[in-house]
Amino acid sequence: MTIRRLPETLANRIAAGEVVERPASVVKELVENALDAGARRIEVVLERGGKDLIRVVDDGHGMSADDLALAVERHATSKLPSDDLLDIRFLGFRGEALPSIGSVARLTITSRTGGAAHASAITVENGTLDDVVPVAHPPGTRIEVRDLFSRVPARLKFLKSDRAENDAATEMVRRLAAAHPGIDFTLLLDGRALRFPAQSGDVNGLRARLADVMGRDFAGNCLEVDSAREGFALTGFAGVPTYNRATAGHQLLFVNGRPVKDRLLLGALRGAYADLVPRDRHPVVALFVHADPREVDVNVHPAKAEVRFRDPGLVRALIVSAVRGTISAGAIQPAATEAMPWSRQAQPAAARAHSPQHQSFRPHAPQPGRGFFEPQTRFDIAPSADSRAAVDVETAPADHPLGAAKAQIHDTYILSQTGDGIVLTDMHAAHERLVLESLKRRRGRPETQLMLVPEIVDLPPVEAGRVLEAAEDLASLGLLVEAFGPGAVLVRETPSALGEFDVAGLVRDIADGLAEWGSALPLQERLDRLAGTFACHHSIRAGRRLKAEEMNALLRQIEAEPLAAQCNHGRPTFVKMSREDLERLFHRR
Known part of the structure; x- marks a missing residue:
């Protein structure tokens, strides 16, 4: 078989297959060019999902006639002044976008620099170039892409419906708009307009832009992230754990202003929110690395959607520690909007973001002394005649964030009164979080109790083997296990913090968990999941009656734990209703 050179037109179409996947890819390349050109206003127009027309108009610095002729040649770019692929400071740099687009569509570029007497235009139709001609046009650049893939029917048939292509293009503009809040974006889809007005360049401007992009509720349910480590910085906003979504589509990640969907960053995000959100839910964030x-390689993906870091471990650690630390140091926020749909209907989104039930409080620093869940204060005292009866409000001041306990409802929920409303607390979910955080703090130096009679737990041989392989991890949490013949393990010591519990049930649950995620998880996440399994076996069970002082003790310790707004599985532990909510519920307002 003879080797031959491919025709230029075919080579361009092959290159286009890497760069131009669908209309949204064209939008991305053209808008990034406008941003690199210093544009302050960008308008994007699509007709029939971009199949008939994609037009991008900007007010950037424009191109001269000579530059225009070079712009449609492959590997011609103004964005690598030092020819150093390790020093990329623009969104585009390969010089492939325009010639690739021109090889599969009719591409017309009209541009004018600020001091030029007139504009210039050039047309490329499916790989065929026309001459540069003078035209009238204001300073800036206008690019029109018509009949995308009309000469490549095999590619055209893979495009989705007009609506789906419009949605993909909208998502691309949303992400670019989030990354550049100081730029005015306008998107016109078959006559329908979507606009993101320019915002200020400070953190308030970014918050306002993210509210436009991600919804008004995000501004009232996020915490500012600002951290740095060894040359890397992380800024942006992380949603509170109780504000989560069914998919990861509301996770916006950027590296040096470039929107990315990078597996390293997504994995770090999962680690940061581990045991804070349910496993089938996803946090909402907008984070900027x-x-x-020179520390980031953006030349590892044709569409530049993924990046490679020189020190990936450092970046992952920065994201996990910064986001986790922000959530811990920030305010605990009740999940009233998720739990009470009538409250959502009663208030507009902008009002809800500042309403009393959304006002958060900053927890007190946890005290290392005796805890609600420690052996010295276990619930082994007889309950009052009926803990569900009303409790004297004087037993705890109502000016505490979670107020004073008034009653226990259905032996499951604590009803407390605050200065401006009421709070319902799920005592099992809250106590589960408190136990988990206690186990984490003692990891590696646990307090254990020796069992008078060691317990033998029978397991299938495979499961027993998994438990024994994890013996070192379990010991760091206070559970000492050893082999006891084939298909059994012997438990000699247990964590003191757990008190009396079903040891065999815990070991079987650990075996089930190890079968699900085993050694595939990083050590830290594996230990956290093991600790969560321990916590589930000791927490106060629904149906247990508590005395007034016990309920108030639980409320005070919830206030002292920064992550106590959600249990280990991501469910809310308490919800807050303001007096205004109650009055509105009973039509007093």
Whole structure:
């Protein structure tokens, strides 16, 4: 078989297959060019999902006639002044976008620099170039892409419906708009307009832009992230754990202003929110990684959607510690909007973000002394005649964030009164979180209790083997296990913090968990999941009656734990209703 050179037109179409996947890919390349050109206003127009027309108009610095002729040649770019692929400071740099688009569509570029007497235009139709001609046009650039893939029917048939292509293009503009809040974006889809007005360049401007992009509720349910480590910086906003979504589509991640969907960053995000959100839910974030361009390789993906870091461990650690630390140091926020749909209907989104049930409080620093869940204060005292009866409000001041306990409802929920409303607390879910955080703090130096009679737990041989392989991890949490013949393990010591519990049930649950995730998880996440399994076996069970002082003790310790707004599985532990909510419920307002 003879080797031959491919025709230029075919080579361009092959290159286009990497760069131009669908209309949204064209939008991305053209908008990034406008941003690199210093545009302050960008308008994007699509007709029939971009199949008939994609137009991008900007007010950037424009191109001269000579530059215009070079712009449609492959590997011609103004964005690598030092020819150093390790020092990329623009969104585009390969010089492939325009010639690739021109090889599969009719591409017309009209541009004018600020001091030029007139504009210039060039047309490329499915790989065929026309001459540059003078035209009238204001300073800036206008690019029109018509009949995308009309000469490549095999590619055209893979495009989705007009609506689906419009949605993909909208998502691309949303992400670019979030990354550049100081730019005015307008998107016109078959006559329908979507606009993101320019915002200020400070953190308030970014918050306002993210509210436009991600919804008004995000501004009232996020915490500012600002951290740095060894040349890397992380800024942006992380949603509170109780504000989560069914998919990961509301996770916006950027590296040096470039929107990415990088597996390393997504994995770090999962680690940061581990045991804070349910496993089938996803946090809402907008995070920006800033680094020296030499520390990041953006040339590892044709569409530049993924990046490679020189020190990936450092980046992952930065994201996990910064987000987790922000959530811990930030305010605990009750999940009233999720739990009470009538409250959502009663208030507009903008009002809800500042309403009393959304006002959060900053927890007190946890005290290392005796805890609600420790052996010295276990619930082994007789309950009052009926803990569900009303409790004297004087037993605890109502000015505490979670108020004073008034009653226990259905032997499951604590009803407390605050200065401006009421709070319902799920005592099992809250106590589960408190136990988990206690186990985490003692990891590696646990307090254990020796069992008078060691317990033998029978398991299938495979499951027993998994438990024994994890013996070192379990010992770091206070559970000492050893082999006891084939298909059995012997438990000699248990964590003191757990008190009396079903040891065999815990070991079987550990075996089930190890079968599900085993050694595939990083050590830290594996230990956290094991600790969560321990916590589930000791927490106060629904149906247990508590005395007034016990309920108030639980409320005070919830206030002292920064992550106590959600249990280990991500469910809310308490919800708050303001007096205004109650009055509205009974039509007093």
